[in-house]
Amino acid sequence: MENDLKDALAARLLAMGDDEAILGHRDSEWCGHAPILEEDIAFANIALDEIGHAQVWYALHAELLGEDAASYPDELVYRRSAGAFRHAPLLELPKGDWAFSMLRQYLFDLYESVMLAKLADSQNESIAGAAIRIGREEIYHRRHTQTWVRRLGLGTEESNSRMQTALDALWPHVMELFRPLSGDATLIEVGILPNLGDVQTVWEAAIRPWLTESNLAIPEAIPSNYTRTHHTKHLATLLDDLQEVVRLYPEGSW
Amino acid sequence: MVAPMLTEKELWRVLEDVKDPEIPVVNLVEMGIIRSVTREDERVTVIITPTFTGCPALHTMQGDIATRLKQAGFSDVKVTVTLSPAWTTEWITEEARAKLKDFGLAPPPRHTGDFELVLVESAACPYCGSHNTRINNTWGPTPCRILYYCDHCQQGFEQFKPL
Ligand SMILES: [Zn+2]
Numbered sequence: 001m002e003n004d005l006k007d008a009l010a011a012r013l014l015a016m017g018d019d020e021a022i023l024g025h026r027d028s029e030w031c032g033h034a035p036i037l038e039e040d041i042a043f044a045n046i047a048l049d050e051i052g053h054a055q056v057w058y059a060l061h062a063e064l065l066g067e068d069a070a071s072y073p074d075e076l077v078y079r080r081s082a083g084a085f086r087h088a089p090l091l092e093l094p095k096g097d098w099a100f101s102m103l104r105q106y107l108f109d110l111y112e113s114v115m116l117a118k119l120a121d122s123q124n125e126s127i128a129g130a131a132i133r134i135g136r137e138e139i140y141h142r143r144h145t146q147t148w149v150r151r152l153g154l155g156t157e158e159s160n161s162r163m164q165t166a167l168d169a170l171w172p173h174v175m176e177l178f179r180p181l182s183g184d185a186t187l188i189e190v191g192i193l194p195n196l197g198d199v200q201t202v203w204e205a206a207i208r209p210w211l212t213e214s215n216l217a218i219p220e221a222i223p224s225n226y227t228r229t230h231h232t233k234h235l236a237t238l239l240d241d242l243q244e245v246v247r248l249y250p251e252g253s254w
Numbered sequence: 255m256v257a258p259m260l261t262e263k264e265l266w267r268v269l270e271d272v273k274d275p276e277i278p279v280v281n282l283v284e285m286g287i288i289r290s291v292t293r294e295d296e297r298v299t300v301i302i303t304p305t306f307t308g309c310p311a312l313h314t315m316q317g318d319i320a321t322r323l324k325q326a327g328f329s330d331v332k333v334t335v336t337l338s339p340a341w342t343t344e345w346i347t348e349e350a351r352a353k354l355k356d357f358g359l360a361p362p363p364r365h366t367g368d369f370e371l372v373l374v375e376s377a378a379c380p381y382c383g384s385h386n387t388r389i390n391n392t393w394g395p396t397p398c399r400i401l402y403y404c405d406h407c408q409q410g411f412e413q414f415k416p417l
Contacts, residue, residue: 038391038401045393052308056337129338133307136340136417137397139370144392 005190008183009124010064011086012193014076015181015228017057018087021077022235023108024050025242029095039098042144046105049137056130063126078246082235086181089226090173092235099152099162104170106145107207111177113138114202118194127192146210153214160215167211168219175223178203257296258327265291265298268326275314276396279357282315286345289336297330298323303341305417306397343369343417355380360402360413369416377413379404387411 001009027047034040055073062072091108095101116138119131152159178200187193211218226232245252260268269291272282282288282302290301300319304312316333323331343362346354351361360380363372376387377400384406391401392415399412 041395042391042393045397048308048310049306049397050308052306056307126338129340133337133340136342136369137306140392140415143370143373 004183005186006064008181008186009192010061011181011183012187013057013061013064013127015086017054017061017073017076018085019091019108020050020054020057022085022087022238023091023105024048024054025238026091026093026095027101027105030098030101035098043101046141046144049141053134053137056134060126060130078243082231082239085231085235086228088173088176088228089224089230089232089235090170090176092232092238093170093173094234094237096166096169097162099159100166100169102145102148102152103163103166105141106149107170107174108177109138109142109145110207111174111199111203113142114199114206115194118199122193123191149210149216150214153211153216163214164216167216168221171219172221172224173226176226176228179227181228257298257329260293260326262291262293265293265323268322269300269319272315272318272322275311275318276398277354277357277359279353280350282319284347284350284353286341286347287315288319296328297332298328299332299334301334301336303336303339305341307337308397310396341417343414346414354414358411359399360411362414362416365416372416377402377411379407379409380411381409382407 024047027043027050030040031044031047032040034043054077058073058076059069061076062069065072067075090104093100093104113135116131116135120128120135122128122131149163152163154160178196180196184193184196188195208218266283266288269288270281270283272288274280274282274285274287285305287302287305288300289303290299292299300323302312302315302319312335316335319333320331344365346362354361358380360377363369363375363377365372376385378385379387379402382404384404386406387402387404389400390403390410393399394401394412398415398417400415402411402413403409404411
Protein backbone atom coordinates (compact mmCIF):
# COMPACT_ATOMS: atom_id res chain seq x y z
CA MET A 1 0.00 0.00 0.00
CA GLU A 2 1.26 3.48 -0.83
CA ASN A 3 2.27 5.64 2.12
CA ASP A 4 -0.34 8.34 1.53
CA LEU A 5 -3.10 5.80 1.41
CA LYS A 6 -1.81 3.96 4.45
CA ASP A 7 -1.60 7.15 6.53
CA ALA A 8 -5.09 8.17 5.47
CA LEU A 9 -6.52 4.77 6.32
CA ALA A 10 -4.76 4.65 9.69
CA ALA A 11 -6.13 8.09 10.55
CA ARG A 12 -9.70 7.16 9.56
CA LEU A 13 -9.60 3.86 11.52
CA LEU A 14 -8.30 5.71 14.55
CA ALA A 15 -11.13 8.23 14.31
CA MET A 16 -13.71 5.43 14.07
CA GLY A 17 -12.20 3.65 17.08
CA ASP A 18 -12.06 6.88 19.09
CA ASP A 19 -15.73 7.63 18.34
CA GLU A 20 -16.75 4.29 19.82
CA ALA A 21 -14.35 4.35 22.77
CA ILE A 22 -15.23 7.85 23.92
CA LEU A 23 -18.98 7.36 23.54
CA GLY A 24 -18.71 3.96 25.23
CA HIS A 25 -16.96 5.61 28.15
CA ARG A 26 -19.58 8.34 28.50
CA ASP A 27 -22.34 5.71 28.34
CA SER A 28 -20.62 3.63 30.99
CA GLU A 29 -20.95 6.56 33.40
CA TRP A 30 -24.66 5.66 33.64
CA CYS A 31 -23.84 2.27 35.13
CA GLY A 32 -25.55 2.29 38.53
CA HIS A 33 -27.13 5.70 37.85
CA ALA A 34 -29.77 5.16 35.15
CA PRO A 35 -33.34 6.18 36.03
CA ILE A 36 -34.63 2.59 36.08
CA LEU A 37 -32.92 -0.76 36.53
CA GLU A 38 -33.86 -2.07 33.06
CA GLU A 39 -32.22 0.93 31.44
CA ASP A 40 -29.20 0.63 33.65
CA ILE A 41 -28.69 -2.87 32.25
CA ALA A 42 -29.46 -1.84 28.69
CA PHE A 43 -27.18 1.19 28.66
CA ALA A 44 -24.32 -0.69 30.31
CA ASN A 45 -24.61 -3.27 27.53
CA ILE A 46 -24.65 -0.59 24.86
CA ALA A 47 -21.51 0.88 26.43
CA LEU A 48 -19.90 -2.57 26.35
CA ASP A 49 -20.84 -3.00 22.68
CA GLU A 50 -19.34 0.37 21.74
CA ILE A 51 -16.10 -0.42 23.54
CA GLY A 52 -16.03 -3.79 21.75
CA HIS A 53 -16.49 -2.00 18.43
CA ALA A 54 -13.66 0.39 19.31
CA GLN A 55 -11.39 -2.62 19.79
CA VAL A 56 -12.19 -3.83 16.27
CA TRP A 57 -11.26 -0.53 14.58
CA TYR A 58 -8.21 -0.09 16.82
CA ALA A 59 -7.04 -3.61 15.95
CA LEU A 60 -7.22 -2.82 12.22
CA HIS A 61 -5.38 0.44 12.89
CA ALA A 62 -2.70 -1.47 14.82
CA GLU A 63 -2.26 -4.09 12.08
CA LEU A 64 -1.76 -1.35 9.53
CA LEU A 65 0.99 0.19 11.66
CA GLY A 66 2.59 -3.18 12.36
CA GLU A 67 1.65 -2.99 16.05
CA ASP A 68 0.24 -5.80 18.19
CA ALA A 69 -3.52 -5.89 17.63
CA ALA A 70 -4.20 -7.26 21.11
CA SER A 71 -2.25 -4.80 23.23
CA TYR A 72 -2.10 -1.65 21.11
CA PRO A 73 -5.75 -0.64 21.73
CA ASP A 74 -4.92 -0.29 25.44
CA GLU A 75 -2.01 1.96 24.55
CA LEU A 76 -4.30 4.12 22.45
CA VAL A 77 -6.97 4.53 25.09
CA TYR A 78 -4.88 4.74 28.25
CA ARG A 79 -1.66 6.42 27.21
CA ARG A 80 -2.56 9.05 24.66
CA SER A 81 -2.94 12.72 25.51
CA ALA A 82 -6.10 14.66 24.70
CA GLY A 83 -4.60 16.30 21.61
CA ALA A 84 -4.08 12.92 19.91
CA PHE A 85 -7.73 11.79 20.05
CA ARG A 86 -9.69 11.99 16.79
CA HIS A 87 -13.35 11.38 17.75
CA ALA A 88 -16.10 13.90 17.08
CA PRO A 89 -16.27 16.29 20.10
CA LEU A 90 -20.04 15.65 20.24
CA LEU A 91 -19.19 12.35 21.90
CA GLU A 92 -17.00 13.76 24.68
CA LEU A 93 -19.62 16.18 26.04
CA PRO A 94 -20.56 15.32 29.67
CA LYS A 95 -23.39 12.80 29.89
CA GLY A 96 -25.93 15.41 31.03
CA ASP A 97 -29.37 14.13 31.93
CA TRP A 98 -30.98 10.96 30.64
CA ALA A 99 -32.58 12.81 27.72
CA PHE A 100 -29.20 14.20 26.64
CA SER A 101 -27.42 10.84 26.73
CA MET A 102 -30.27 9.00 25.05
CA LEU A 103 -30.58 11.56 22.25
CA ARG A 104 -26.82 11.67 21.66
CA GLN A 105 -26.76 7.88 21.47
CA TYR A 106 -29.58 7.97 18.92
CA LEU A 107 -27.87 10.64 16.78
CA PHE A 108 -24.72 8.55 16.76
CA ASP A 109 -26.45 5.16 16.28
CA LEU A 110 -28.19 6.40 13.20
CA TYR A 111 -24.99 7.95 11.84
CA GLU A 112 -23.20 4.68 12.47
CA SER A 113 -25.94 2.60 10.84
CA VAL A 114 -25.71 4.65 7.65
CA MET A 115 -21.91 4.65 7.69
CA LEU A 116 -21.65 0.90 8.32
CA ALA A 117 -24.17 0.03 5.61
CA LYS A 118 -21.96 1.89 3.14
CA LEU A 119 -18.71 0.50 4.58
CA ALA A 120 -20.07 -3.02 4.04
CA ASP A 121 -19.24 -2.39 0.35
CA SER A 122 -15.78 -1.02 1.11
CA GLN A 123 -12.95 -2.09 -1.20
CA ASN A 124 -11.00 -2.93 1.95
CA GLU A 125 -12.08 -6.46 2.90
CA SER A 126 -11.26 -6.21 6.60
CA ILE A 127 -13.28 -3.01 6.93
CA ALA A 128 -16.21 -4.48 5.01
CA GLY A 129 -16.22 -7.59 7.23
CA ALA A 130 -16.08 -5.56 10.43
CA ALA A 131 -18.81 -3.23 9.18
CA ILE A 132 -21.19 -6.13 8.51
CA ARG A 133 -20.58 -7.56 11.95
CA ILE A 134 -20.87 -4.28 13.88
CA GLY A 135 -23.82 -3.21 11.74
CA ARG A 136 -25.91 -6.15 12.92
CA GLU A 137 -25.34 -5.29 16.57
CA GLU A 138 -26.11 -1.66 15.89
CA ILE A 139 -29.61 -2.60 14.78
CA TYR A 140 -30.43 -3.30 18.42
CA HIS A 141 -29.00 0.03 19.54
CA ARG A 142 -30.90 2.03 16.99
CA ARG A 143 -34.19 0.31 17.72
CA HIS A 144 -33.72 0.93 21.42
CA THR A 145 -32.68 4.57 21.27
CA GLN A 146 -35.18 5.62 18.60
CA THR A 147 -37.98 4.20 20.74
CA TRP A 148 -36.81 6.19 23.75
CA VAL A 149 -36.50 9.38 21.71
CA ARG A 150 -40.10 8.92 20.58
CA ARG A 151 -41.31 8.04 24.06
CA LEU A 152 -39.61 10.97 25.76
CA GLY A 153 -40.52 13.41 22.99
CA LEU A 154 -44.20 12.50 23.13
CA GLY A 155 -44.25 11.85 26.88
CA THR A 156 -44.87 14.48 29.53
CA GLU A 157 -44.27 18.19 29.31
CA GLU A 158 -41.10 17.69 31.31
CA SER A 159 -39.73 14.84 29.22
CA ASN A 160 -40.44 16.79 26.04
CA SER A 161 -38.79 19.93 27.36
CA ARG A 162 -35.71 18.00 28.49
CA MET A 163 -35.45 16.41 25.05
CA GLN A 164 -35.80 19.76 23.34
CA THR A 165 -33.08 21.24 25.56
CA ALA A 166 -30.85 18.29 24.72
CA LEU A 167 -31.50 18.67 20.99
CA ASP A 168 -30.73 22.39 21.11
CA ALA A 169 -27.40 21.63 22.79
CA LEU A 170 -26.46 18.65 20.61
CA TRP A 171 -27.53 19.79 17.16
CA PRO A 172 -24.68 22.32 16.63
CA HIS A 173 -22.26 19.41 17.17
CA VAL A 174 -23.68 16.90 14.68
CA MET A 175 -21.74 18.32 11.73
CA GLU A 176 -18.55 17.20 13.47
CA LEU A 177 -19.41 13.64 12.46
CA PHE A 178 -19.51 14.47 8.76
CA ARG A 179 -16.49 16.76 8.37
CA PRO A 180 -13.82 14.79 6.52
CA LEU A 181 -10.30 14.21 7.79
CA SER A 182 -7.49 15.50 5.59
CA GLY A 183 -6.79 12.06 4.09
CA ASP A 184 -10.40 11.00 3.52
CA ALA A 185 -10.50 12.15 -0.10
CA THR A 186 -7.77 9.61 -0.94
CA LEU A 187 -9.83 6.83 0.66
CA ILE A 188 -13.04 7.86 -1.07
CA GLU A 189 -11.24 7.88 -4.42
CA VAL A 190 -10.25 4.21 -4.11
CA GLY A 191 -13.60 3.09 -2.73
CA ILE A 192 -12.48 2.35 0.82
CA LEU A 193 -14.59 5.06 2.44
CA PRO A 194 -17.99 6.40 1.38
CA ASN A 195 -18.46 10.08 0.66
CA LEU A 196 -19.39 11.63 4.02
CA GLY A 197 -21.69 14.09 2.29
CA ASP A 198 -23.74 11.12 1.06
CA VAL A 199 -23.77 9.66 4.57
CA GLN A 200 -25.08 12.96 5.88
CA THR A 201 -27.83 13.12 3.27
CA VAL A 202 -29.14 9.67 4.17
CA TRP A 203 -28.80 10.43 7.89
CA GLU A 204 -30.75 13.68 7.65
CA ALA A 205 -33.49 12.10 5.58
CA ALA A 206 -34.05 9.58 8.36
CA ILE A 207 -33.47 11.70 11.43
CA ARG A 208 -35.43 14.84 10.61
CA PRO A 209 -38.85 13.17 10.29
CA TRP A 210 -38.23 11.01 13.35
CA LEU A 211 -37.43 14.04 15.52
CA THR A 212 -40.30 16.07 14.13
CA GLU A 213 -42.77 13.23 14.69
CA SER A 214 -41.42 12.99 18.24
CA ASN A 215 -42.66 16.56 18.75
CA LEU A 216 -39.16 18.02 18.74
CA ALA A 217 -38.20 21.16 16.85
CA ILE A 218 -34.93 20.94 14.92
CA PRO A 219 -33.01 24.12 15.71
CA GLU A 220 -31.51 26.39 13.08
CA ALA A 221 -28.16 25.96 14.74
CA ILE A 222 -24.81 27.36 13.68
CA PRO A 223 -22.34 24.45 13.51
CA SER A 224 -19.81 24.28 16.35
CA ASN A 225 -16.19 25.26 15.75
CA TYR A 226 -15.01 21.98 17.18
CA THR A 227 -13.54 19.27 14.99
CA ARG A 228 -11.88 15.89 15.34
CA THR A 229 -8.61 17.76 15.80
CA HIS A 230 -9.92 20.59 17.98
CA HIS A 231 -11.65 19.36 21.13
CA THR A 232 -13.70 20.91 23.92
CA LYS A 233 -12.33 21.32 27.44
CA HIS A 234 -14.37 18.28 28.48
CA LEU A 235 -12.01 15.79 26.86
CA ALA A 236 -9.18 16.47 29.33
CA THR A 237 -11.57 15.90 32.26
CA LEU A 238 -12.86 12.71 30.68
CA LEU A 239 -9.31 11.39 30.27
CA ASP A 240 -8.40 12.35 33.86
CA ASP A 241 -11.06 9.87 34.88
CA LEU A 242 -10.50 7.21 32.21
CA GLN A 243 -6.69 7.19 32.57
CA GLU A 244 -6.47 7.78 36.32
CA VAL A 245 -5.39 4.28 37.32
CA VAL A 246 -2.87 3.89 34.51
CA ARG A 247 -1.31 7.23 35.39
CA LEU A 248 -1.01 6.23 39.05
CA TYR A 249 0.33 2.74 38.30
CA PRO A 250 1.98 2.93 34.86
CA GLU A 251 3.43 -0.57 35.15
CA GLY A 252 0.38 -2.13 36.76
CA SER A 253 -1.20 -5.20 35.20
CA TRP A 254 -4.48 -7.02 35.89
CA MET B 255 6.44 -34.72 24.47
CA VAL B 256 5.02 -36.21 21.29
CA ALA B 257 1.56 -34.99 20.36
CA PRO B 258 -1.10 -37.72 20.17
CA MET B 259 -2.17 -39.07 16.81
CA LEU B 260 -5.60 -37.50 16.57
CA THR B 261 -7.22 -36.69 13.26
CA GLU B 262 -8.85 -33.31 12.80
CA LYS B 263 -12.22 -35.01 13.12
CA GLU B 264 -11.18 -36.38 16.49
CA LEU B 265 -9.92 -32.95 17.52
CA TRP B 266 -13.39 -31.54 16.86
CA ARG B 267 -14.77 -34.19 19.19
CA VAL B 268 -12.29 -33.21 21.92
CA LEU B 269 -13.34 -29.58 21.55
CA GLU B 270 -16.98 -30.55 22.14
CA ASP B 271 -15.94 -30.79 25.80
CA VAL B 272 -15.39 -27.04 25.93
CA LYS B 273 -18.54 -25.41 27.25
CA ASP B 274 -19.79 -21.90 26.63
CA PRO B 275 -18.63 -20.12 29.81
CA GLU B 276 -21.90 -18.19 30.04
CA ILE B 277 -24.25 -21.04 29.06
CA PRO B 278 -22.58 -24.21 30.38
CA VAL B 279 -25.13 -26.61 28.84
CA VAL B 280 -23.89 -26.01 25.29
CA ASN B 281 -20.40 -26.36 23.82
CA LEU B 282 -18.44 -24.03 21.60
CA VAL B 283 -18.66 -26.33 18.57
CA GLU B 284 -22.45 -26.55 18.43
CA MET B 285 -22.72 -22.81 19.09
CA GLY B 286 -20.75 -22.18 15.91
CA ILE B 287 -18.06 -20.30 17.83
CA ILE B 288 -15.22 -22.61 16.79
CA ARG B 289 -14.75 -22.02 13.08
CA SER B 290 -11.81 -24.23 12.23
CA VAL B 291 -9.33 -26.67 13.70
CA THR B 292 -6.14 -27.51 11.84
CA ARG B 293 -3.19 -29.64 12.74
CA GLU B 294 0.32 -29.23 11.41
CA ASP B 295 2.73 -31.71 12.98
CA GLU B 296 2.82 -30.83 16.70
CA ARG B 297 0.87 -27.61 16.42
CA VAL B 298 -2.91 -27.27 16.64
CA THR B 299 -4.50 -24.02 15.47
CA VAL B 300 -8.08 -23.20 16.43
CA ILE B 301 -9.93 -20.25 14.98
CA ILE B 302 -12.88 -18.88 16.92
CA THR B 303 -15.28 -16.02 16.39
CA PRO B 304 -17.10 -14.11 19.14
CA THR B 305 -20.89 -14.13 19.25
CA PHE B 306 -21.02 -10.41 20.02
CA THR B 307 -18.02 -8.24 19.19
CA GLY B 308 -17.62 -7.00 22.75
CA CYS B 309 -18.22 -10.45 24.24
CA PRO B 310 -16.48 -10.42 27.64
CA ALA B 311 -16.22 -14.24 27.64
CA LEU B 312 -13.86 -14.35 24.66
CA HIS B 313 -10.63 -14.58 26.67
CA THR B 314 -12.11 -17.29 28.90
CA MET B 315 -13.05 -19.28 25.78
CA GLN B 316 -9.53 -18.98 24.35
CA GLY B 317 -8.07 -20.16 27.64
CA ASP B 318 -10.54 -23.05 28.00
CA ILE B 319 -9.80 -24.31 24.48
CA ALA B 320 -6.04 -24.22 25.08
CA THR B 321 -6.45 -25.99 28.42
CA ARG B 322 -8.57 -28.78 26.94
CA LEU B 323 -6.13 -29.41 24.09
CA LYS B 324 -3.22 -29.46 26.51
CA GLN B 325 -5.07 -32.07 28.55
CA ALA B 326 -5.40 -34.07 25.34
CA GLY B 327 -1.62 -34.00 24.99
CA PHE B 328 -0.96 -31.02 22.73
CA SER B 329 1.56 -28.54 24.07
CA ASP B 330 1.68 -26.30 21.00
CA VAL B 331 -1.80 -24.74 20.77
CA LYS B 332 -2.73 -21.51 19.07
CA VAL B 333 -6.22 -20.01 19.43
CA THR B 334 -6.87 -17.04 17.18
CA VAL B 335 -9.91 -14.83 16.76
CA THR B 336 -11.51 -13.92 13.45
CA LEU B 337 -14.31 -11.40 12.98
CA SER B 338 -15.24 -12.28 9.44
CA PRO B 339 -17.58 -13.81 8.41
CA ALA B 340 -19.71 -12.41 11.21
CA TRP B 341 -21.17 -14.94 13.62
CA THR B 342 -24.89 -15.51 13.32
CA THR B 343 -27.38 -17.41 15.48
CA GLU B 344 -28.17 -19.41 12.31
CA TRP B 345 -24.98 -21.36 13.07
CA ILE B 346 -26.39 -22.75 16.35
CA THR B 347 -27.27 -26.41 15.73
CA GLU B 348 -30.74 -27.89 16.36
CA GLU B 349 -29.31 -29.97 19.18
CA ALA B 350 -27.91 -26.88 20.89
CA ARG B 351 -31.23 -25.08 20.45
CA ALA B 352 -32.98 -27.90 22.31
CA LYS B 353 -30.40 -27.67 25.11
CA LEU B 354 -30.88 -23.91 25.39
CA LYS B 355 -34.62 -24.40 25.71
CA ASP B 356 -34.20 -27.04 28.45
CA PHE B 357 -31.86 -24.62 30.21
CA GLY B 358 -34.72 -22.08 30.29
CA LEU B 359 -33.23 -19.89 27.56
CA ALA B 360 -35.55 -19.49 24.57
CA PRO B 361 -33.55 -20.32 21.41
CA PRO B 362 -33.13 -17.54 18.85
CA PRO B 363 -35.76 -17.53 16.11
CA ARG B 364 -34.64 -18.73 12.68
CA HIS B 365 -34.16 -16.01 10.10
CA THR B 366 -32.82 -15.76 6.60
CA GLY B 367 -30.31 -13.02 7.21
CA ASP B 368 -32.59 -10.07 7.89
CA PHE B 369 -33.25 -10.75 11.57
CA GLU B 370 -34.96 -7.42 12.16
CA LEU B 371 -38.07 -9.06 10.69
CA VAL B 372 -38.25 -11.77 13.37
CA LEU B 373 -37.92 -9.24 16.18
CA VAL B 374 -41.61 -8.41 15.90
CA GLU B 375 -42.61 -12.00 16.71
CA SER B 376 -42.96 -12.85 20.38
CA ALA B 377 -40.78 -15.62 21.76
CA ALA B 378 -42.29 -18.90 22.93
CA CYS B 379 -41.95 -19.27 26.69
CA PRO B 380 -39.42 -22.08 27.35
CA TYR B 381 -41.43 -23.17 30.42
CA CYS B 382 -45.03 -23.37 29.16
CA GLY B 383 -44.72 -22.83 25.40
CA SER B 384 -47.10 -19.84 25.37
CA HIS B 385 -46.58 -16.98 22.91
CA ASN B 386 -48.35 -14.62 25.28
CA THR B 387 -45.01 -13.05 26.13
CA ARG B 388 -43.47 -9.60 26.01
CA ILE B 389 -40.00 -8.03 25.97
CA ASN B 390 -38.92 -6.43 29.24
CA ASN B 391 -35.49 -5.45 28.03
CA THR B 392 -33.47 -5.89 24.84
CA TRP B 393 -30.40 -6.60 27.01
CA GLY B 394 -30.02 -8.97 29.90
CA PRO B 395 -27.14 -10.23 32.02
CA THR B 396 -25.09 -10.50 28.81
CA PRO B 397 -25.34 -8.58 25.51
CA CYS B 398 -26.62 -11.70 23.74
CA ARG B 399 -29.83 -12.13 25.75
CA ILE B 400 -33.25 -10.47 25.66
CA LEU B 401 -35.32 -10.38 28.87
CA TYR B 402 -38.90 -11.59 28.39
CA TYR B 403 -41.91 -12.02 30.62
CA CYS B 404 -44.52 -14.72 30.08
CA ASP B 405 -48.02 -13.46 30.84
CA HIS B 406 -49.37 -17.00 30.71
CA CYS B 407 -47.27 -18.72 33.40
CA GLN B 408 -46.13 -15.41 34.88
CA GLN B 409 -42.49 -16.23 34.72
CA GLY B 410 -39.56 -14.18 33.53
CA PHE B 411 -37.27 -15.81 30.99
CA GLU B 412 -34.47 -14.96 28.59
CA GLN B 413 -34.17 -15.41 24.86
CA PHE B 414 -30.94 -15.77 22.96
CA LYS B 415 -30.93 -12.68 20.75
CA PRO B 416 -31.21 -13.38 17.00
CA LEU B 417 -28.16 -12.08 15.19
ZN1 LIG C 1 -44.82 -19.35 30.23
